[in-house]
Amino acid sequence: MSTVDSLRERARAPFDQRHDAATTALVAGEALVLGLVAGWVVTDFGVRQLATVVVALAAGVLLYGRATPRDILAGGLYMLAALLALFPVAYELHTFTVTGMAGVGSPWTHVLTVSDLLVLVLFLAVAAVPALLAFLVQNWTAVRGRLGP
Amino acid sequence: MPLSRRRLLRLAGAAGVTGSVAGAALAQDAGGGQYPANQPRRDPPREYEEYTVHRVPEAYDSIQAAVEAAEPRDLVLVGPGVYREAVSVTDTPQLTIRGTDRNEVILDGEFRREDGVLATVDDVVVENMTARNYQRNGFFWSSVTGWRGSYLTAHNNRVYGIYNIDSTHGRYDNCYASGHTDSGFYIGQCKPCYARIEDVRSEHNAIGYSGTNAGGYLTVANSVWRHNKAGVVPNTLDSEADPPQDAARIEGNLVEHNSNDDAPDAAFGYATSGVGISVAGGINNEVFDNEVRGHANYGIAVLPMIDDNLYRPRNNLVRGNTVSESGRVDLALGAPQAGDNRFVDNDAGSSRPGHLTGGLRLLGGDPAVTVTLLEQYLQLENGDAPMGDWQNAPEPPFDELESMPNPERAPREAVRR
Numbered sequence: 001m002s003t004v005d006s007l008r009e010r011a012r013a014p015f016d017q018r019h020d021a022a023t024t025a026l027v028a029g030e031a032l033v034l035g036l037v038a039g040w041v042v043t044d045f046g047v048r049q050l051a052t053v054v055v056a057l058a059a060g061v062l063l064y065g066r067a068t069p070r071d072i073l074a075g076g077l078y079m080l081a082a083l084l085a086l087f088p089v090a091y092e093l094h095t096f097t098v099t100g101m102a103g104v105g106s107p108w109t110h111v112l113t114v115s116d117l118l119v120l121v122l123f124l125a126v127a128a129v130p131a132l133l134a135f136l137v138q139n140w141t142a143v144r145g146r147l148g149p
Numbered sequence: 150m151p152l153s154r155r156r157l158l159r160l161a162g163a164a165g166v167t168g169s170v171a172g173a174a175l176a177q178d179a180g181g182g183q184y185p186a187n188q189p190r191r192d193p194p195r196e197y198e199e200y201t202v203h204r205v206p207e208a209y210d211s212i213q214a215a216v217e218a219a220e221p222r223d224l225v226l227v228g229p230g231v232y233r234e235a236v237s238v239t240d241t242p243q244l245t246i247r248g249t250d251r252n253e254v255i256l257d258g259e260f261r262r263e264d265g266v267l268a269t270v271d272d273v274v275v276e277n278m279t280a281r282n283y284q285r286n287g288f289f290w291s292s293v294t295g296w297r298g299s300y301l302t303a304h305n306n307r308v309y310g311i312y313n314i315d316s317t318h319g320r321y322d323n324c325y326a327s328g329h330t331d332s333g334f335y336i337g338q339c340k341p342c343y344a345r346i347e348d349v350r351s352e353h354n355a356i357g358y359s360g361t362n363a364g365g366y367l368t369v370a371n372s373v374w375r376h377n378k379a380g381v382v383p384n385t386l387d388s389e390a391d392p393p394q395d396a397a398r399i400e401g402n403l404v405e406h407n408s409n410d411d412a413p414d415a416a417f418g419y420a421t422s423g424v425g426i427s428v429a430g431g432i433n434n435e436v437f438d439n440e441v442r443g444h445a446n447y448g449i450a451v452l453p454m455i456d457d458n459l460y461r462p463r464n465n466l467v468r469g470n471t472v473s474e475s476g477r478v479d480l481a482l483g484a485p486q487a488g489d490n491r492f493v494d495n496d497a498g499s500s501r502p503g504h505l506t507g508g509l510r511l512l513g514g515d516p517a518v519t520v521t522l523l524e525q526y527l528q529l530e531n532g533d534a535p536m537g538d539w540q541n542a543p544e545p546p547f548d549e550l551e552s553m554p555n556p557e558r559a560p561r562e563a564v565r566r
Contacts, residue, residue, distance in 0.1 A: 043478060113531065
């Protein structure tokens with residue numbers, strides 16, 4: 001299969017899926033939550049609505065293309081973890097957009113500090129929760145097997 | 150004060166935003182609402198009919214010598230000169246200390262004396278002079294009923310410019326303060342305060358106005374707050390009596406460009422840096438009809454405050470303000486909050502959460518707003534916050550600071566009550 005055909009195949013995959021109503025509702029719910037979280041992450045850049053719509057649509061397409069409800073749930077949780085981990089990055093990046101304002105000095109004095117590192121670690125810790133849940137959902141059979149009968 | 154404030158948010162610093170939510174069990178949300186926020190204008194203070202004028206330097210070598218010779222209702226009238234002294238008024242109520250020229254009558258602490266003028270008796274009025282280079286405050290009233298500061302300039306004093314604690318019935322008007330490591334203007338620990346701040350200007354301080362646990366008939370109006378780290382900050386702290394801060398009106402002010410990295414700071418100014426008006430842990434406040442612009446973080450923010458207890462903001466009304474050019478968003482409500490915080494009829498372009506500017510209500514308050522407070526507080530606590538030196542902060546624009554009209558006129562009571 002050529003590269004073009006392969007890409008075409010991948011792009012068509014979500015639309016080849018046919019899920020039942022409950023699974024479709026799960027996709028829609030996850031996509032909505034992911035869109036809202038994405039909007040929340042980038043609010044400071046003034047693109048909340050755009051991010052909400054784009055991420056919700058993209059997440060919906062990607063999740064709908066997954067084979068099972070378990071894959072869909074795990075995929076959504078991984079995406080949520082990624083968005084939460086992105087929050088401190090977006091938060092710090094915003095500092096660079098206000099350097100021209102009256103009184104605001106070098107952005108590096110606001111970004112390269114221990115407290116910024118703490119905020120990053122805090123959000124990585126929060127993001128680890130849905131990531132761990134996603135891992136458990138996706139690998140539940142193996143995890144249960146390791147835990148014993 | 151600075152040590153107490155350094156305790157501020159320590160819990161949150163350790164536990165982060167999630168900790169603050171867990172800490173809601175400690176929330177002090179009860180009470181409040183006993184007094185309205187607004188202190189209306191009162192009739193002009195009445196002149197004293199019988200009084201003696203004590204002239205400095207003509208009749209006394211120092212202002213303190215004139216104060217000690219004076220009787221209640223007298224006027225200590227100070228001529229041009231640099232007075233290297235700290236004046237205390239501890240025995241003579243209803244005294245007026247007045248300069249003949251605001252910019253030429255200068256009290257100088259030479260970076261070693263504590264306060265320019267300290268008043269601990271009732272109805273002391275200080276007018277038309279400048280205090281600079283003191284280790285504590287430029288002008289200071291403590292535990293009095295009746296106080297007034299008019300046409301005063303305080304600059305490059307270590308802690309506060311014009312300061313008032315545990316006092317009622319008073320007014321600051323036509324004053325200027327710059328270059329302080331806490332606030333230019335301060336009213337603290339009064340409930341009710343029966344006080345007004347109006348027609349003042351505060352620049353290059355850690356905070357323009359700070360009002361810790363101050364409220365009830367307290368109005369901050371028609372003033373300019375600019376180029377501080379933080380603009381106007383009514384706030385709650387356990388380090389002062391009777392928290393939470395309850396019922397102040399912030400009305401008709403120009404609040405702009407309070408994101409000043411070069412302003413001095415020693416307490417917690419940087420925690421709210423880049424915010425025009427912060428209601429920090431307060432309840433029943435009214436933020437009306439202010440022009441707020443050019444802040445790196447938020448134009449107007451209503452936030453929780455964590456000291457020994459968690460104080461969630463409640464029943465604050467933000468109405469009719471014009472907010473623009475904010476770095477993050479114009480209007481902000483932090484989480485956790487205790488409800489009934491209303492943002493109504495403001496001209497603003499963006500908010501956290503979105504419903505403050507008309508979007509769908511999904512969150513009561515937004516934790517991202519509280520993250521800003523936490524991150525900046527931790528930066529301050531770790532010694533990483535950018536700040537200038539109070540001794541070298543820019544001098545006031547003296548040519549823009551008018552002296553009081555007719556300084557020879559009769560002394561007047563502090564405020565009509």
